[in-house]
Amino acid sequence: MVAVGAPAGADSGAPPGRLVIVQAVPSESLNVSVDGHMVRNGTPVGAILGPLSLSPGRHRVGFTDPSGTLRLTSTVDVASGSSSDIVVHLPASVGGAPVVNAYKTPRAPIAPGKARVLIAHTATVAPADVVVDGQVVFHDIANGEFATADIAAGPHVVALLPAGRRAHAILGPLHVDLRAGTVTMVYAVGNPRDHSMNVITHTDTLASNGAVVPGSIDTGRVGLAAGLAVHPFRVPQRHATPAETSDPQTVPWLELGGAVLIAAGLVLALRRRRGAQGRSG
Structure with a gap:
């Protein structure tokens, strides 16, 4: 985990929070900074930076392209012990300037044999449905929105389809294998018109919620x-x-x-x- 300096007025004695930065703008190479400190130059699409260790408080995340044409700054409030993703991605409108959204990692304990997914719509497409193993699990998710669910661990087939339709997938079908006791952050990115649609994912481990069958009884x-x-x-x-x-x-x-x-x-x-x-x- 990469450590980043504390913002002014932060409580240095509190446990830090975690921040993951996701570059989801196709055909761009961006410089990424936090509180004015450069994290990485020339970050390509699909890159995942972090997790960064940040002291509790408000932080500034900046994105610029090498020419200086694109300049984005987003603020994020980091809580002690929290974990979030900051994603820079395309808007719903074709040709629109990139936008930044934050997604808090759903880190609540999980049941045995289950895996958690957070799926976010960060692509230049209309609202969409997420289909898992042939069943619609998330309906009508618009650009910037997300949904989460706990599903059985193991292999699954996932697709992104136009809302209300069951053919002509925007993305997929994708074959994924979810490990038990994990949370997978999934971001649909790109634009189907220029064939840049893809997904960016990263996975973290969760604690068990204790719902297990005891193997012995302490007497x-x-x-x-x-x-x-x-x-x-x-x-x-x-x-x-x-x-x-x-x-x-x-x-x-x-x-x-x-x-x-x-x-x-x-x-x-x-x-x-x-x-x-x-x-x-």
């Missing part, structure tokens, strides 16, 4: 059950009556019957052992 370290004899056994299967089967709230309790018996037996054994220890003392 403590005191040793109260250390001397208990454990014997294998089977709980006789009890078949539900027709009345019980018709009640969906009844069946789970029937399945838990064996577990309740086991727990009751263990508690009784522990009480007996504690009583024996008390009498021996």
